[in-house]
Structure formats: C-alpha cells, structure tokens
Amino acid sequence: MDSTRPAQPPSRSARLRAMLAAPEISFLMEAHNGLSARIAQHAGFPGIWASGFAISTALGVRDSNELSTKELLDTVAFMVDATTVPIVVDGDTGYGNFNNARRLVRQLGRLGVSAVCLEDKLFPKTNSFLGTGQPLADEREFCGKIRACKDSQLDAEFCVVARVEALVSGRGLTEALHRAESYRRAGADAVFIHSKQQDGREVLDFAREWAGRCPLVITPTTYHGVGVDAFERAGVAMLIWANQNMRAAVLAMRQVCQSIAANRGLTAVEPALVSVQEVFDFLDYDELDAATLRYSSWHGDETTAGAGP
Template sequence: MTEFLHATTNMVDACKIPVIADCDTGFGGPSNVSHMVKKYEGAGVAAISIEDKIFPKQNSLLEGGIQDMLSEKEFVAKIIAAKEAKRSPSFMIIARTEALIAGLGMNEAIQRARAYEKAGADAILIHSKKNTPDEVFEFADTWGGKLPIVIVPTSYPSVNLSDLQKHKIKMIIYANQTLRASYASMNRVLEQIKNSDSLSSVKEEISAMEEIFKLQKMYELKTEEEMIKQNLKKMGYIS
C-alpha cells in the first residue's frame, strides 16, 4: 500500500481536480481497509475504489487469470470498515463488484450491489470483460438501487457517451489509456531514434522543453527565487 499511496499523494499534489484511487481489494481485511481509508483520505484523495476479489488479486482482463471472489459477507465487512474510518461525508467509497468478471452471473452481481449499497457504499462499479456493453447496460437497467453506477469500458471501447447516459451511468473510468498511449509513443520514438542518425527525426513527435518546464513549474520557481532575492536586498543581506 505504501508505494501506491506515495504515487497517489504525488498526483494529488500535482492536480487541481479530484483524484480517485484504485485500491484493488483494500490491501487486506477490514482492519487494513480502515487503515487504508484514513491514509488515503488524509492524503487528499476524493474517493477510493475497492473490489470484492480475494487478496492478492489478478487483473480482471488477464486471459486465464484467477478471479477468486470474497463472499458477500466478507466484502460487506470491508465496506463497513471503510465507512466507519472516513472522516468527511464527501469522501466517496466506490464498491466494485467482479461478479460478472468471475462468471457468477447477473443475479449475483445485482445481489452484491444491493448488499454493498446497504452496507454504506457511495457508488457501485460494475465491471465486465465482454467486448460489448450489453451486460453492463442490463445491470444498470435492472439493479434498482439509488447509488450512481461507475463503469470501466476497457474491453468495450466502442461504447459512446450518449448510450451510457441513456442507461443512467454516472461515471466512466478510463483506466489505462494514457499508460498505453505513453508506452506506444515511447516505443515508437525510441525505435525512430535507433534507426536514425539524428534526433531531428522525432522533433515533431515530442514535447518542447518549454512545455516540460511549464509542467514542472520551473518558471514559477524562477519568479519566486527572484522575489526572495529582492527581499533579501531590501533587508541588507545582499547588495
């Protein structure tokens, strides 16, 4: 958890928008979840997502992956622990059910979602590895709860926003697209550099150094340093 929390804290510091943290299965049992919520909320995270698989877990979309599930009772205990641990009512607990991923069927997914709502979750994330959004739409249309529904359309990327809105889905998590874009771009640029005799071949494909300096707030730091220097002059410490 410590490494994930460190990375998340850096993201919170760098962002002006709310950050949602994917906390997998909560890093252990209910007591671990309680500790995790306190740490993540303290770091300024706006919401955490935890899922009802056994710890440690494998990725939901891994072909041939093991998708063992906690019992409904065990995951309800984690939600209760999370709810009791949070300090601010605005801090969200997103309960993610993997019932469809594990092949347990729609009825199981709906039953679990209703139990998680009753336990105090603030939103329900329904995950699917199908290449169409059909079962996600079926869930959204039939579960009957009051909580907002969250989806992760990695396996069904052709779904459009208007269709999601029709089915009253309130949040979309684009979980890995920027990571995959970065990986593809870095590979492409490095391949071009390897096959070229200069860096000019990739000049148009990479960011200007000025953009990186802006990202790092280097110009703001220079302004701050100059302000400090002027104040030191006024106070007679430097000439």
C-alpha cells in the same frame, strides 16, 4: 460567521460527490503519476482515476499487488500536488483485510484524495482481464470491509466505491445485482460494475435492473465501441477511461526508443516531440523563478508577516 468573508469553494470530495449525484454522466481520466494527472486536468477532465494497473505498469511491476501500499501512496501524493480536481484511487482489494483497507482510507484522506474504489476479489488480486473464473471475496467479509472504511474516513464527503466482479468472474447478472445491493446496504456510496464483454450488454442489463439505487460507475475498456449516450440513458453516473494514458505512453516511448536506436540519432523523432521549453511552461517554472527572487533574499520589512505573494 463573518458574512464579509468569501465563501470557500467546495472541497474535492464534495465535488466528486456532486458529480456522482448529477443527472448527466461524468468522466474520469486515468493517470499514473503527477505529470499524467496534470495533463488530464489540463485537457478538461473534472476528475482523475489513479489506476492501479497504470501505476503498477509505470513502475515496471505487474497488476497483481506487486505494487505496495507505500508505493501507491507515494505516487498518489504527487498526483494530488499536481492537480486541483477530485482523485479516485484504485485501491484493488484494500491490500488485505478490513484493517488494511481502513488504514488505506485514512492515509488517502490525509493526502486529500476524494474516493477509493475497492473490488470484491481475494488478496492478492489478479487483473480482471487475465483468465476466467477469478475467485471472489466472501460477500459478508467484503461488506464488513466497506463498513470499516466508511467508519474510518476522515472527510464526511469521502466516497467508497464498491467494485462488483461477479460478471467478470462468470457468476452472472443475478449474483452481480445481489452483491451490489449488499454493498450498497453496507454503506458504499457508489457501485462500480465491471465487465469484459465487448458488446456492453451485461453492463446495460445491470444498469436497467439496478434502477438507480445508488450511483453507478463503469469503465468501457473492452466495450468502447458502445456509444456514451447509451450508458447515460441507462443511468450510469460516472464513466472512467481507465488505462488509455498509460497505453498511449507505452506506444509513444517504444516508438521513440526504437527510432533513436535504429537511426542512431534524433532527426526522425525530434519534430514529433514537445520542446523542453513546453515542458518548462507546463510545469510552471516561471513561478519558481519569481518565488526565488522573492524568497532567496528576504529582508523582513518588505511586507507584513504572513502576507501572501
């Protein structure tokens, strides 16, 4: 090995794995397209959650597997291009059986995604916050799906996160722990325990019993009133803010549209909007201008072939 060559920085997947293993809690921010992913990174988040709910909503469909695998992959490709931080993709149930799931993992790997999260419900899935008693997948079938995904990943650092829905489905703590342990043994790199109770007690009880057997991931959408410190003390490795960007976008767009329609003009809303120039600056239009000057009239003798800009 050439000792004079500078060391390569850790890959996105390696950085995500390090976040899961770190003693302090890490945060992922939801994004649903290239712009929201870029905004999340710019705000300082070390990783991004490509939310199935948020991507579905952005495309005007319901979070019930109305979003196709291709539509998911197309959106995630823009998010990867727009950022440099690790991206964890919400893979729902894997869009079918083990074969669909392992194909999804290979496709995500080719895009440069760092991890996929799969939930132990039946395909087509239903959003966890709708109704009660949602049917769960057979435990052994889901373990086989996890194993197939681990056997198919293209990057050794890629992570498969197993999302346990037993608490959401009213099955209780005992079954949630049993399923989580089965998934860990099947090869899951982390366990995502989901709950829709507002006091966070289910999650804290699970974390105490889980006792750090592998990294634990949560999303406090309904129990957001519980302080982050409580989850960090309980040993939670990663916390996902799972839908706030999308919900903020819906509110802002609704208010702007209603104001313009009611006032027949922009006077009331224009002061609250970012300028077009800010958008140009944020998306680095200056780089395109410089590249246009460099490449639109290439003479071939300005530098050696293959040299960087």
